Amino acid sequence: MNRREALSSVAVLLGGTIIGGQLFSLAGCKSTPEMVNNLFNSDDVGLMDEIAETIIPETNTPGAKAAKTGAFMALMVKDCYKPEHQQIFTAGLKTINDLAQKQYQSSFMDLDAEKRKTMLTALDVEQKEYSEVEANKETPHYFRMLKELTLLGFFTSEVGGTQVLKYVEVPGRYDACIPYKKGDPVYL
Amino acid sequence: MSNQIYDAIVIGSGISGGWAAKELTEKGLKTLLLERGENIEHVKDYKNATKAPWELPHRGGRTQEMINNYPVLKRDYALSEKNLNYWVNEKESPYVETKRFDWFRGYHVGGRSLMWGRQSYRWSNMDFEANAKDGIAVDWPVRYDEIAPWYSHVEKFAGISGSKEGITHLPDGEFLPPMDLNCVEKDVAARIKSEYKDQRQMIIGRVAHVTGPLPGRSNCQYRNKCDLGCPFGGYFSTQSSTLPAAVATGNLTLRPYSIVTKILYDKDSQKATGVEVLDAQTNQTIEYKAKVIFLCASTLNSAWVLMNSATDVWAGGLGSSSGELGHNLMDHHFRTGASGDAEGYEDKYYFGRRPNGIYIPRFRNMNGEKRDYIRGFGYQGGASRQGWNREIAELSIGVDLKEALSEPGKWTIGMTGFGEILPYHENKAVLDKNVKDKWGLPVLALDAEIKENEINMRRDMMEDAKEMLERAGIKNVKGRDSGYGFGQGIHEMGTARMGRDPKTSVLNKHNQVWDAKNVYVTDGSFMTSGNCVNPSLTYMAFTARAVDHAVSELKKMNL
Numbered sequence: 234m235n236r237r238e239a240l241s242s243v244a245v246l247l248g249g250t251i252i253g254g255q256l257f258s259l260a261g262c263k264s265t266p267e268m269v270n271n272l273f274n275s276d277d278v279g280l281m282d283e284i285a286e287t288i289i290p291e292t293n294t295p296g297a298k299a300a301k302t303g304a305f306m307a308l309m310v311k312d313c314y315k316p317e318h319q320q321i322f323t324a325g326l327k328t329i330n331d332l333a334q335k336q337y338q339s340s341f342m343d344l345d346a347e348k349r350k351t352m353l354t355a356l357d358v359e360q361k362e363y364s365e366v367e368a369n370k371e372t373p374h375y376f377r378m379l380k381e382l383t384l385l386g387f388f389t390s391e392v393g394g395t396q397v398l399k400y401v402e403v404p405g406r407y408d409a410c411i412p413y414k415k416g417d418p419v420y421l
Numbered sequence: 422m423s424n425q426i427y428d429a430i431v432i433g434s435g436i437s438g439g440w441a442a443k444e445l446t447e448k449g450l451k452t453l454l455l456e457r458g459e460n461i462e463h464v465k466d467y468k469n470a471t472k473a474p475w476e477l478p479h480r481g482g483r484t485q486e487m488i489n490n491y492p493v494l495k496r497d498y499a500l501s502e503k504n505l506n507y508w509v510n511e512k513e514s515p516y517v518e519t520k521r522f523d524w525f526r527g528y529h530v531g532g533r534s535l536m537w538g539r540q541s542y543r544w545s546n547m548d549f550e551a552n553a554k555d556g557i558a559v560d561w562p563v564r565y566d567e568i569a570p571w572y573s574h575v576e577k578f579a580g581i582s583g584s585k586e587g588i589t590h591l592p593d594g595e596f597l598p599p600m601d602l603n604c605v606e607k608d609v610a611a612r613i614k615s616e617y618k619d620q621r622q623m624i625i626g627r628v629a630h631v632t633g634p635l636p637g638r639s640n641c642q643y644r645n646k647c648d649l650g651c652p653f654g655g656y657f658s659t660q661s662s663t664l665p666a667a668v669a670t671g672n673l674t675l676r677p678y679s680i681v682t683k684i685l686y687d688k689d690s691q692k693a694t695g696v697e698v699l700d701a702q703t704n705q706t707i708e709y710k711a712k713v714i715f716l717c718a719s720t721l722n723s724a725w726v727l728m729n730s731a732t733d734v735w736a737g738g739l740g741s742s743s744g745e746l747g748h749n750l751m752d753h754h755f756r757t758g759a760s761g762d763a764e765g766y767e768d769k770y771y772f773g774r775r776p777n778g779i780y781i782p783r784f785r786n787m788n789g790e791k792r793d794y795i796r797g798f799g800y801q802g803g804a805s806r807q808g809w810n811r812e813i814a815e816l817s818i819g820v821d822l823k824e825a826l827s828e829p830g831k832w833t834i835g836m837t838g839f840g841e842i843l844p845y846h847e848n849k850a851v852l853d854k855n856v857k858d859k860w861g862l863p864v865l866a867l868d869a870e871i872k873e874n875e876i877n878m879r880r881d882m883m884e885d886a887k888e889m890l891e892r893a894g895i896k897n898v899k900g901r902d903s904g905y906g907f908g909q910g911i912h913e914m915g916t917a918r919m920g921r922d923p924k925t926s927v928l929n930k931h932n933q934v935w936d937a938k939n940v941y942v943t944d945g946s947f948m949t950s951g952n953c954v955n956p957s958l959t960y961m962a963f964t965a966r967a968v969d970h971a972v973s974e975l976k977k978m979n980l
Contacts, residue, residue: 288818296823312484350819357817380818384826388809389474397827398809402473404643404773409601413770419808419829420772421474 269304270311272323278303280326283342285383287349294397297383300390306382318373325375329356394421427453427674429971430696430711432681432726435532437944437960438717439659439667440575444968445715446672453709454667455679457701457718458528461507461535463660467650469503477502496523497909499536504649507536513859519868523908524721530677531659532719533911536648539629539656539776540801541581542954543572543592547787552950555795558749558844559920561949562930563963565592571962578666579657579961580635582777583627591782591954597633599625603771605763605804605832606779612893613781621784621889626777626801629657629958637665645774656776678702680860684714684739684940686731692939692980693739699860713939713971713980717964720750720945721850724916725865727927727934727942728852738852740917740927740934740942747851749844749918750869751951753910757879759886760835761898763804770806770829778803781836781889783953785881794877796843798953800886802836834895838882841953843874844915848907869907879905912956914948932967939980941967 266274273281282303289297310322329352333341337348344352353376360374387393394400400421428450431441438454445452460466474480481503483495494500494508509526516524527533546565553560569592576595584599602610602625610623630641631654641655654661667673678701685694685708695710716723724747728738735741781800786792807830816822848869856864883900890898920926923935928947934940943964945956974980 289823290820292820292823309479309482312486313479313482315485354817354819361814384809385480388826389480391473391475394474397823400473401773402471402644407600407643407771407773407775409771409775410604410607411770411772413768413829415767416828417770418827419806420774421808 269307272311272319273307277323277326278307280329280341281306281379283349284329284353284379285386287346287353288380288383289387289393290346295392297387297393300387300392302383302386302390305386305390306379309382309386310378314378318378321372321375322378325379328375332356388421425453425707425709427451427709427711428975429453429713429715430455430709431715431717432696433457433532433716433718433722433944434530434659434664434675435527435717435719435944436534436537436659436957437964438532438715439534439663440961440964441715441717441941441943441968442667442673443663444965445972446667446670448968448972449670449672450713450972451672452667452674453711454673454675455681455696455698455709456530456532456675456677457680457722458509458530458677460530460675460677461650461660462530463654463665464650464652467652468506470646470649470652493523494525496906497525499525504536507648507650514864515856515858516864517853517856517866519866520870521906522867522869523906524867524913525908525911526719530675531664534658535650535660537658537957538911538955539647540780540955541576541579541583541594541627541629541958542780543594544568544952544954544959545590545592547590548950548952551796551952552844557795558846559918559922559925559949562919562921562926568959568962568966571966572958574965575958575961579629579662579958580631580638581627581958582630582632582641584625586622586624588622588624588782590787594627596627597631597635600628600630600632600775600777601625602779603775603804604769605766605834609763609804609834609890609893609895610779613889616889616892617784620788621781623779623781626780628777630776631655638662641776643773643775645776647776679707680862681718681726682706682862683730684716684726684937685710686734686739686937688734691937693937699862701860704860712975713941715964715968715971716940716942717944720913720916720948721865721867723942723944723946724850725852727917729863731937735936739940740936742936743923743925743927745846745918745925746927747916748846748849749915749949750848750850750867750913751842751844751915751948752869752908753839753912753951753953753955754842754871754875754879754905754907755837755839755910756905757882757886757900757902758800758802758835758837759883759890759898759900760802760833761890761895763832763834763894764896766832769832779836785878785885792877792881794874794881796841796874796878796953798838798840798878798882800836800838802834804832804834806830806832834890836886836890838879838886839910839953839955840875840878840882841951842871844918844950845869845872850916867908871905871907912945912951914945914951914956917942917946918949919947920949931970932963933970938974939971941971943967 266276285297285302356376360376434456583596585593639653731739783797785797853866917927919928
């Protein structure tokens with residue numbers, strides 16, 4: 234039984250069906266979401282986890298949520314972003330929920346995986362066009378931030394770095410020229 | 422105040438100071454090694470050296486707090502949470518930038534030997550004769566034949582990996598086995614060799630890593646985490662190499678937190694008698710006496726110590742009688758070159774993280790050729806396959822992106838030139854008594870810039886890189902010049918140059934201060950010109966030679 238199947242069984246035991254990531258965030262069970270730092274609360278982390286999971290989904294290997302990418306984003310934005318970039322980022326999270334409301338009359342968390350992907354794919358097109366404009370360099374698009382943090386958070390995590398990529402702490406030697414077979418993972 | 426007496430005092434524990442301490446103690450001198458900063462003990466204090474990327478909270482990145490606290494270090498790659506404690510606290514130790522000057526300092530035992538780039542090249546006679554031939558600055562008082570045995574001496578102990586190539590102007594050394602070029606580098610090297618009819622070479626970098634048997638050391642493990650400190654001692658540092666050798670003699674006393682404020686000078690004997698030390702923790706002043714002093718505090722700080730010493734005799738400080746102390750400040754300018762894609766190697770890869778790259782030795786202004794500048798540059802670079810951290814324009818999000826980034830990307834190859842900066846008298850460091858550091862000591866004001874010769878050279882550094890890559894069959898070749906801030910090469914040199922005449926130089930050919938013969942200055946400050954190769958191996962060789970001279974002079978009662 235893999236992790237997803239395990240969760241499905243739990244859902245059955247609870248007498249419900251899984252709707253999106255609701256079960257993971259347990260949003261409905263909480264009165265006030267806990268602040269994880271001065272910028273984000275636990276609901277935000279849940280939302281960032283689901284956005285990250287949409288960008289890097291679970292396949293036969295774990296996805297971004299399993300690597301706790303939401304919590305990583307909360308830390309990075311708080312510690313490493315300039316205040317004006319923090320502002321773009323937090324406003325962006327709100328925009329994503331507003332867009333979900335507008336397009337699907339639902340919060341992002343309540344959307345199924347396919348609708349999430351459709352929505353974020355459109356945002357990725359938007360950020361690519363936006364990022365090509367030199368004048369926008371100082372004010373990056375919020376979805377570019379989300380995507381970059383997802384990739385960084387996932388691929389340099391233990392889950393991403395060892396179960397999706399390969400990481401060897403002490404290679405011990407350098408083999409300068411070896412065969413590569415399509416499908417073999419890249420070294421972190 | 423206590424008076425303590427040693428045979429020798431070494432000021433500074435970096436690459437040069439470590440070597441001075443090793444050579445002096447091995448020759449039987451009771452030696453005091455003074456280091457202004459904290460101790461970093463080999464292996465034990467390399468806090469992040471064995472951490473995986475995910476064990477660093479920001480995965481090695483830089484926080485806003487770090488950016489605010491390190492306004493100089495943030496200008497280049499060096500600012501990272503991985504080894505922040507190896508870089509100087511900029512608030513405690515300010516300096517004045519009369520012109521922009523990127524001064525990247527390490528104030529701790531081992532100095533920058535812990536974080537250095539480890540590339541190690543000999544100079545040749547072309548380099549030692551250059552000033553005389555061009556009629557600039559002053560002539561080097563040393564030629565290759567005199568220093569070659571000392572290069573051998575230090576290479577054998579430090580452990581330099583490299584390939585023997587028979588290149589006259591980049592002499593071979595006492596090498597441990599070379600690291601290998603990867604598939605793309607090997608083919609590009611062969612193409613460059615044939616395209617340029619043996620006038621240009623691409624070789625594996627010569628690097629201070631252990632790649633074969635070397636007593637007391639372990640082989641490089643290809644982790645490429647060198648600047649965190651190596652728990653295997655795989656590369657040369659004070660901690661891995663010279664310090665344990667000095668300690669083993671029983672003749673060494675290491676004293677961290679010891680800021681040397683001045684060299685004490687006796688007018689009658691015209692010699693130094695010792696040093697005054699300010700304890701960085703207690704603020705106590707202590708005097709230490711010795712027969713001979715090795716000043717190895719790094720180019721700019723050695724100039725500072727001299728400028729702050731014997732000012733009652735010479736207003737400009739000890740060694741200032743020529744008017745050259747603090748002048749002729751040099752570095753290597755770089756950050757311009759080219760890169761492109763290597764096609765047709767999709768079925769090739771490599772294993773291990775080689776902490777080294779390719780080197781293309783200087784080829785300009787040689788063999789009768791004359792450009793619109795003098796001297797030249799070499800290239801460092803390498804080929805690799807892109808990792809997860811790459812842009813894939815045609816992919817958006819989801820499974821396709823995940824799968825694509827989980828595999829290696831295309832092969833790319835890039836190179837950046839490292840160019841010579843001429844020794845301009847007006848490029849200088851001076852004392853600024855209006856600005857004080859944490860300990861109330863005056864600081865340095867740095868005033869240096871590159872000029873027409875370097876600016877003209879930079880054009881070739883980019884264009885030649887583009888041309889070579891294109892002629893080697895590389896696709897999508899793009900040149901780039903990321904700009905250069907003086908000091909960014911972290912190869913400061915020349916504030917106490919050696920020469921043949923006390924009227925125009927600070928040191929004689931043995932690294933002795935003309936004005937105080939028992940003071941030897943053997944870090945980058947002695948450099949009469951800068952050449953274009955990484956300088957540390959040359960400091961090692963001159964330091965060992967200077968110690969040999971000092972000990973023989975002591976025996977002859979000349980000091």
